Amino acid sequence: MIIIGIDPGTATTGYGIIKAKNLKRKAKNNLKCLGYGCIKTSPEFSDGERLKKINQELNKIIRKYKPKVLAVENVYFFKNLKTAMPVSQAKGVILFTASRKKIPIYEFTPPQVKMAITGYGRAEKKEIQKTIKSILNLKEIPKSDDAADALAIAVCYTILVKTS
Numbered sequence: 001m002i003i004i005g006i007d008p009g010t011a012t013t014g015y016g017i018i019k020a021k022n023l024k025r026k027a028k029n030n031l032k033c034l035g036y037g038c039i040k041t042s043p044e045f046s047d048g049e050r051l052k053k054i055n056q057e058l059n060k061i062i063r064k065y066k067p068k069v070l071a072v073e074n075v076y077f078f079k080n081l082k083t084a085m086p087v088s089q090a091k092g093v094i095l096f097t098a099s100r101k102k103i104p105i106y107e108f109t110p111p112q113v114k115m116a117i118t119g120y121g122r123a124e125k126k127e128i129q130k131t132i133k134s135i136l137n138l139k140e141i142p143k144s145d146d147a148a149d150a151l152a153i154a155v156c157y158t159i160l161v162k163t164s
Contacts, residue, residue: 001068002066004062050090070104136151
């Protein structure tokens with residue numbers, strides 16, 4: 001099964017693609033990273049243009065990898081109210097894009113992702129990244145925090161949904 005994890009944002013949307021097999025068995029090689037990266041939009045674009053680009057790029061990624069599931073971060077708390085609306089708008093486009101492709105959507109809060117990956121709901125970003133590197137047998141931690149978070153969200157799906 002191919003899973004796409006998404007860390008939504010208007011300026012940068014992280015994505016991570018993993019392939020999962022035999023999830024009922026606790027073998028180390030059950031998960032494989034197929035790719036990751038970021039959809040970046042220019043601050044010079046209007047809000048509508050930024051959302052359109054997210055939709056277009058996500059459609060390309062979906063066509064390339066053909067995921068069976070989309071896992072996305074459900075941000076339920078914002079420290080900065082200015083970022084709340086744009087992130088929510090980006091997430092809306094992501095949900096819309098997946099729905100049009102009939103891809104089931106699963107949402108996870110940051111504490112759920114942290115707990116699933118490290119066993120501690122308040123884990124630091126570096127700890128999550130090191131764990132993801134180990135779980136997916138990556139040569140290095142993804143350079144973008146957004147892409148690393150997206151991979152963690154995809155892995156979270158395999159832990160919280162597919163093994164329960």
